[in-house]
Amino acid sequence: MMRVTQRDLNGHSFTVREWGVEGLPKLLMLHGFPEYGGAWNALALCLSDRFHCIAPDQRGYGASYAPEAVEDYKLDALVGDMVALIGSEPVIVMGHDWGSAVAYGLAMFHPNLVSHLIVANGVHPVVFQDATAAGGAQSEASHYIDKLRNPKSDAVLEADDFARIMDMFSSHMDKSWLTGDVMEAQKAAWRQSGLRGMINWYRASPLVVADPGKPIELPPRPQERYMVYCPHLLIWGQGDTALLPEATQGLEDFVPDLTRETIPDGDHWVLHQHPDRVARIIRDWLS
Numbered sequence: 001m002m003r004v005t006q007r008d009l010n011g012h013s014f015t016v017r018e019w020g021v022e023g024l025p026k027l028l029m030l031h032g033f034p035e036y037g038g039a040w041n042a043l044a045l046c047l048s049d050r051f052h053c054i055a056p057d058q059r060g061y062g063a064s065y066a067p068e069a070v071e072d073y074k075l076d077a078l079v080g081d082m083v084a085l086i087g088s089e090p091v092i093v094m095g096h097d098w099g100s101a102v103a104y105g106l107a108m109f110h111p112n113l114v115s116h117l118i119v120a121n122g123v124h125p126v127v128f129q130d131a132t133a134a135g136g137a138q139s140e141a142s143h144y145i146d147k148l149r150n151p152k153s154d155a156v157l158e159a160d161d162f163a164r165i166m167d168m169f170s171s172h173m174d175k176s177w178l179t180g181d182v183m184e185a186q187k188a189a190w191r192q193s194g195l196r197g198m199i200n201w202y203r204a205s206p207l208v209v210a211d212p213g214k215p216i217e218l219p220p221r222p223q224e225r226y227m228v229y230c231p232h233l234l235i236w237g238q239g240d241t242a243l244l245p246e247a248t249q250g251l252e253d254f255v256p257d258l259t260r261e262t263i264p265d266g267d268h269w270v271l272h273q274h275p276d277r278v279a280r281i282i283r284d285w286l287s
Contacts (some may be wrong), residue, residue: 002041007056009084012065015057016085017041020048025092028082029055032097032122034165034198036062036189043271046279051092056085058099060197062189073197073204075125079105086113092286094118096271098201101125107228117228118282120235121268123247124254125207126226131247133208135215138244142209144168148202154195162190169269172241177272228255233285235278237266259285 003018017037027047029040037055044053057064059081060073067073079102086106093114095103100122107114123131131138132145147153157165166183169175178186210216232255234248252258261281266273 002038002044006063007085009065009081012081014059014064014081014085015062017044017055019044019053020051022052024050024052026089027051027053027092027094028086029053030082030093030095030099030102031055031058031061032095032099033201034168034190034195035097035186038185038189040271042275043278046275047282050283054085054091056082057189057193058082058102060200061193063192066193066197068196070200070203073200075101075105075205078102078201079109082106083110083113089113090115092116092118094120094282095122096120097122097268104228107230107232108226111229114230116286117230117232118235118285119232120271120278121237121240121243123243124226124228124251126221126223126254127250128243128247129207129218130250131244133210133216133218134246135210135213136246138246139210140212141242141244144242145202145207145209148199154199157195157199158190162187165190165195171268173239173267173269174273175269177269182272223254226254229257231257231259233259233261233282235270235281236260236262237268237270237273238262238264239267242268261285 005016006013007016015037031037031039037057040055044055047053059078060066082102090113093103093106100119103117103119104124107117132142169178208216263270263274263277271278
């Protein structure tokens with residue numbers, strides 16, 4: 001059964017959902033755009049017999065802290081929220097989509113707090129930046145990012161009961177799962193927060209996206225700063241049209257202990273499409 005509470009993190013209120021009982025290994029589950037903590041429900045129910053699953057509405061989402069300023073959504077602030085939620089004992093961290101950026105940030109910059117890292121259709125920030133700057137297929141697939149950064153994008157996406165953001169869930173991918181109570185709960189979360197805060201994640205990001213055929217030269221970077229040394233499982237729905245296979249090419253350079261698992265009939269929303277299969281992969285990997 002899911003439990004919902006408000007938690008104080010660094011002096012700000014966040015909605016946190018939990019499944020499973022205290023004392024089981026903690027699994028922190030970090031949602032992406034444009035979802036919320038409750039989006040983990042199907043997967044968490046498959047895992048709650050073995051794990052204490054914890055899923056916050058991250059900054060700008062649902063009823064959680066949602067400052068107005070774009071600079072309040074930089075990665076260090078988003079990661080700092082989750083450092084406060086974790087406390088002092090290491091946990092298993094799982095991220096999807098934008099939640100993966102926070103998950104990687106925890107593993108890279110607070111390795112003492114992450115025992116294992118699991119990502120489902122999410123990307124390491126450096127590897128993804130290489131792909132979006134290359135001027136290839138991932139650059140073309142990521143051009144929606146610049147559209148979201150438009151100051152008026154949140155108002156456009158909120159119009160007509162969120163009609164356009166509902167279309168974003170599809171993007172040539174399966175959204176048959178987004179119906180009934182699941183759809184209504186998602187819209188309720190959007191009504192609580194509006195879309196400004198969650199889109200500010202994009203506005204605050206330093207990510208650059210090249211025009212197709214026009215690669216951008218990136219400055220040198222210290223690779224050691226972005227290494228992930230804990231065991232890492234990457235689960236990939238192969239039909240993802242937003243994050244392409246090239247978005248993870250070179251990940252092994254940053255992750256010495258990497259396991260890849262592919263779900264051929266899944267896409268970006270693989271957590272909703274195949275929660276039983278994803279849960280089985282996680283159980284087997286952690287056993």
